[in-house]
Amino acid sequence: MIRYRYTIKGIVQGVGFRPFVYQLATKLTLRGFVHNSSAGVILELEGKVKDIELFDECFLEELPPLAHIDSFEKHPISVQNSQDFEIIQTSSNDLKTTLVSPDIKVCDQCLEDIKTNPQYQNYFATNCTNCGPRYSIINTVPYDRKNTSMDKFTMCKHCQKEYDDPTNRRYHAQPISCNDCGPKLTIYENGTPLASNDPYKTVASYIKDGKILAIKGIGGFHIVCDATNDETIKALRKYKNRPSKPFALMCKDMDQIKHIASVNQTEQKLLSSKEAPIVILDKKDTNSISDLIAPNIYKIGCMLPYTPLHFLLFEHLDIPLIATSANLGGMPILKEKEQIEKLLPFIDIVVDFNRDIINAIDDSIVQVIYDKASMLRLARGYAPKVIKLPFSIDQKILAVGANSKSTIGIAFEDTLILSPYIGDLDHLESFEYFLRTIETFGRFYDFEPDIIVHDIHPNYETTKWAQTQNKELIAVQHHLAHIYALKAEYNLQNNDYIGFSFDGTGYGLDKTLWGGEVFLNDNRIYSFHPIALLGGAKAIKEPRRVALAALFEKYSLEELKHMSLPTLEAFSSTELQLLHQSYTKNINCPRTSSVGRLFDAIASLTGVLQNISYEGESGLRIEALYDHTIKESFTYSIKDGCIAIDYLEYIVANPPSPTKICSMLLNTLTDIVIDIAVLYREPILLCGGVFQNKTLLEILLPKLEQNQKHYYLPRSIPTNDSGIALGQLYKTILKLQKDNL
Ligand SMILES: [Zn+2]
Ligand SMILES: [Zn+2]
Structure with missing residues (x-):
């Protein structure tokens, strides 16, 4: 007989960890107790040595899906002859340093309950210890019902029984609720509650009729409409003042996604994961969605249903849906019906329920680069x-x-x-x-x-x-x-790296604007030839201004008059004259070494676009034009730490072919990284917004490997700001x- 005391840290509270330990311990006839403390979960086990060894093995292998162990310590203490194993309730309020679990997609067992268990039949807020809202409903820790927005709902007898039973999947599931006792769904049409015997069917019929809806989710509302209906999407773009930024889709199932986009195994795994993010996929040439969803780019963001409500709606729908965060451009996602009514008055139908969202949280966005997931939006x-x-x-x-x-x-x-x-x-x-x-x-x-x-x-x-x-x-x-x-x-601690930080504009140590920097152990050793931002911040929205400044640097106004370039055609002759004056007098045209702006210049010079309507548009459009059969690059030089690409001479001398020039830009950036990387033996770090460019990375990474260079790329943390x-x-x-x- 022996007794051990364990201290277990990580995400171990509110995720079914104690009942899991309880079940395992009782199965192995071990005695003792488990309880939560501010130092993590404390567990004492008493029994035969071989049973405790067995416990240790199973415990790490069979963890509940949401639990995550960062560390565990174990040391022997004196035997106390405990009679049974118990879960000791924690009354202390100081469980502050325990970690808060993220919100998780409804699990398969809960989906089964919605179909077959009368208590949860068609219930939109069904959840258990393995799934459902967490972060979004927590006011404060410890994670107890009274500290969540479920506080105002009293459990019915049935729920209470499940909640109290350590062998039940809903043991201490804080948001537990059912048809009898939980939050209720209400549909509002122009602010008035609507009576319906079959609310999901009613909502689905509004969607099919081409209405624009706001539907409450986990961390906020989605704006939802039929992704096949051109007229509705046109109206939505107009209302939201969002001319071309792609909309994300929610699809009924994997088969539906596969009609719209190519999905590889890694992407499929991400889409079906318990995190259920939006995954950026290669769009197929398809008429199963409207062309207005992601105009001019060959990518599409898709996700699968992740709340019981989504699944219940899709029982009445076979079309893919637009499901975009309900907000106005760049603002946080809206989480209250009143905000929707005030800020998005074009929405006819609001599907709301009375479980408050305490902490708003958007959908996460992920893309797969070189067969691994890379986070674009962490949420x-x-x-x-x-x-x-x-x-x-x-x-x-x-x-x-x-x-x-x-x-x-x-x-x-x-x-x-x-x-x-x-x-x-x-x-x-x-x-x-x-x-x-x-x-x-x-x-x-x-x-x-x-x-x-x-x-x-x-x-x-x-x-x-x-x-x-x-x-x-x-x-x-x-x-x-x-x-x-x-x-x-x-967890790299040595100051021993060669880092490529390619980005939009940011404030530099020399008080100029940086954004195309190469660091050797924190020292900036190279940076891109600076381009002027004609009109300052305005130039970030108007790539044509960046391209024009690049032209002004090399050519006189007289010379430019004899050229025909999309950039020049995007201005009137008076505008050209005025901008030339501010350029020569250096009025409001700060210089930047940003690689992001280089993409803008190329996008304008090739006529791909002159103004952008969302951040990163130039990069996406250039990616869309990339042709793998084009192997050429621009020439470039490095002088006194300044990297200058000779793209202007090439474009001016050759009729601009967007495909060729955009491909050459990505090839040249690859050349630059490789040419510099091979000069150093330090590991390579690739970061900054430009490295969200999947095409660039899928050309670059194999070449780094061919050159036996060891590199790091952001994966679980967004490489953007x-x-x-x-x-x-x-x-x-x-x-x-x-x-x-
Ligand atoms: Zn569940
Ligand atoms: Zn209940």
Whole structure:
């Protein structure tokens, strides 16, 4: 007879971990107890040595689906002759440092219950310990019903029985609810509740009739409509002032997705995963969806149903649906019916229910690059994202991230936590959501920062906010933060790397705008030849201005008059004259080394587009034109650390063929990375928004491998500005570690 005490850390609370331990222990006739504590789950087991050994084996192999163990310690203590095994309820309120689980797709057993179990039959909010809402409904930890938005619903006898039974799948499932006692669904037509005997059929019929609906999901509302109906989509684009940005689809099942897009095994696995993200797929040439969903690009974002409500609706629908976050461009997803009515008045039908969303959270977006998943938007199912350090820190650190695709990050002890995607902070609503997220994380983790880390950009809202907080401040350069986000993901601690940080524009250490930087161990050794942004921020929306500035640099106005290029045709002669003046007088035309802007220049010069309607559009359009049979590149030079590509001479001398030139751009960027990489023996880091470009990476990565170069690429953390907060944290932590030595 022997007794052990275990301390288990990770995501082990609110995920069915204690009942799992209970069942395993009783099966092996072990005695003792299990309970939650602020240090994690405490478990004591008493029994025969061989049974405890068996327990250890099974315990790691048969974990409940949502549990995740970061560490466990075990040491022998004196035998206490316990009579049975029990789950001890935790009354203490100080379970603050336990981790909050993300929201998870409805499980197969709950879907079965919806079909066959009278208690849950057709019930849209069915859930259990293995599935359903978590982060989105939690007010504060510990994760108990009273700390969630389920607090106001009293369990019926049936639910209470399941909740109290350690052998039941719903033992301590905090959001447990059923037809009798749980949240109720209401359909509103123009603000008036609608009576219906079969609400799912009613909603489906509205969709089939071409209406635009708002349907409440896990972390907010979706705008939903028929993805095959041109007229409805045209109207939606007009209402949302969203001329071309692609819409995501929700499809009935995998077969339906396969009619719309090619799906490989990795993508299929992601689509069917418990996180159920939007996966960016290669669109097929198909008439099974409207051409207006993703105009001019060969990609499409698809997801599968993930709440019981989605599944119940699809019982009455065979068409794919547009399911886009209900918001106005760049703003956070809306989570209340009243907000929908106020901000999106064009919506006829609102499908609501009275379980409040406490923490709004968008759908996550993932794409598969070189057969591995790469996160584009970290949100539902994946966030809050936890990264463990191999050491502990003394300070509590808050990182406020960048300004667009904002997230926040916090660090304490050996834990880094990245928040879900917030949005673009130029909108007041997003900024409020940013403040709310800081508050929420403070509450969840009992967190009050000693240090705040921000970008060095003086005009970012996040920088300005940090400066009002009366805390120790640390500023981190934007493109180095991208590098350090990647280092954090792989726990790289040595300052020993060659890093390619290719991005949009960010504030540089020399106070110019950076965005095409090569770092050797934190030193900027190369950067791209700067292009002027004619009209400053305006040029970011209008690629034609970037291209024009590049032309002004090489040619006189007189010479340009004799050229015929799509860029020049996009301006009137008066505009050309005026812009030339501001260029020569250097009025409002800051220079930037951004690779993102290089994509813009090429997109304009080849006539692919002159103005963009969403961020990253040039890159997507250039990817769409890439032709694998074109092997040529532009020539380029590196002089005094400045990388200059000779694209203008080529384009001016040759009639611009978009396919050829766009392909040459991606080939040239590949050449540049390879040519530099082979000069160094350090591992290669690839990061920044440009490396969301799947085509570029699928040309580049095999070449790096052919050259036996060891590289790192962001996978579980977005390589865009959503990763900045993590990089800010990690760079600060490594610096503090070094200072302490
Ligand atoms: Zn379930
Ligand atoms: Zn009930």
